[in-house]
Structures are given as structure tokens and as C-alpha cells.
Amino acid sequence: MIGRDNSEVLTAQDARTVVALDRQVTEARQVITQELQLTLPDGTLRTFLATKGPIFNAGRRDQRNLRDLAGYYRTQRDGNSPASERKPFSLPFQ
Numbered sequence: 001m002i003g004r005d006n007s008e009v010l011t012a013q014d015a016r017t018v019v020a021l022d023r024q025v026t027e028a029r030q031v032i033t034q035e036l037q038l039t040l041p042d043g044t045l046r047t048f049l050a051t052k053g054p055i056f057n058a059g060r061r062d063q064r065n066l067r068d069l070a071g072y073y074r075t076q077r078d079g080n081s082p083a084s085e086r087k088p089f090s091l092p093f094q
Contacts, residue, residue, distance in 0.1 A: 014038045018050075025052045025069055036073075048073040 006015040017036060025032050031053035039045055052071035 009041070011039050021050060021052060022069055025054055026066065029054050029066070046075050048075045050074075 006018050010018065014036075017038070021032065021034060021036070031051060033049065033051040036048050036050050037045055038048055050071060050073045052069055054066050055068045055070055057065040057067050
């Protein structure tokens with residue numbers, strides 16, 4: 001979502017949930033994958049498998065050189081949970 005704020009496209013609660021995930025990624029400095037339930041603009045509740053990770057400046061991984069976060073959200077077209085058997089987990093950033 002380039003150029004938009006979470007609060008512009010999500011409910012207030014969903015925006016807080018996404019910001020909390022961003023904070024987790026920033027603090028852990030590693031990729032985190034988590035299942036999130038978010039409400040679409042039409043009111044439909046959907047489950048997404050969200051994967052987010054940090055982007056660092058030129059090969060440096062300390063907190064000062066955290067440049068941004070990258071993320072990918074996936075949902076199945078039929079509306080079912082994309083990862084109903086999965087639990088939240090994190091992978092070390094390499």
C-alpha cells in the first residue's frame with residue numbers, strides 16, 4: 001500500500017492490528033508471518049496470511065539502518081482461511 005495510511009483503508013481496530021505487526025517486525029528485525037482477520041471496505045471479514053520483514057540500508061542490520069518494511073498479504077479467492085492449520089511463526093532474517 002504505497003502512499004496510503006492504514007487508517008485510510010482499514011477499520012480503526014484493523015489498522016491497530018497491522019501497526020502492531022509492523023512494530024513486532026521492527027523490534028525483532030526479522031521476517032514474521034501471521035494470520036490476520038481483517039474487515040474489507042464492504043464489511044466482509046477475511047483471513048489473510050501476512051508476511052512482513054525489514055529492509056535495511058546497504059548490508060547493515062542494526063536498528064539505525066532499518067530503512068522500511070516490506071509486506072505481502074495473501075487470501076484464498078473462495079474466502080476460506082489461507083492457513084487454517086498454521087500458527088503464527090517467525091523466521092530469522094538472513
